[in-house]
Amino acid sequence: MTHFRISEAAELVGVSDDTVRRWVHSGILSVSHDAAGVQVVDGAELAEHTKTMALDAADVGQVRSSARNRFVGLVTKVAVDGLMAQVELQSGPHRVVSLMSAEAARDLRLEVGSKSVAVVKATMVILETDKEPNA
Template sequence: MTSFRISEAARLLGVSDDTVRRWVDQGALPVTDAHPAEIPGDALAAHAVRLADAPDADGRSSARNRFVGLVTRVQIDGVMAQVDIQAGPHRVVSLLSAEAARELDLEVGSLATAVVKATAVIVERPKA
């Protein structure tokens, strides 16, 4: 079975190592007897689903892929804008109208959520 070190688990969940250690101490995540401690992949996946299913104060949406992060770039050119969001290890780039970017008051350092609803998703696995 696949297992992940605490630092790897933190990177995959987009949280700090300390947060993962706290979840381990609280019993929310199990660890193996290995040294250094590792979290079983199935338990980490279940925890990621629980985090994603947590109630959202923003309301309801049919989109399931939400990336909360910090705006790292806003480029407005004419009627269009490009906004980059760094959400944990993920960089999400959105093209939207310049008007929408201004209405949302998007600027570098502001908190934003990229909501993705796609009809095609490519899945890859690293080589063993």
């Protein structure tokens, strides 16, 4: 069973340590202690909570989509060069970059500080893990 220290859990989810502690205090997550006596949260429980958070964030109202990989965030950069635009979105700890036509960026009224949803539909996703699994 995988466990994460509170600071590790916070980093994985993209929130502060205090937020994870509030989740523990309010009963959203349970806590146990590792061999060193440090508080840890269960990885599977953390994963379930992050799925709930993602569903809440992805509830954007009037849109239906077959894509399940939706990143709600803030636009941090819009660079228009001729016919193309590069738009950067910060979604929690994730930076998503999209290349689109300049016309599409204008039509979507994308500007720094605006809310947007990056929808990713890919045929291949590569996952990586640490060389030494977390105990």
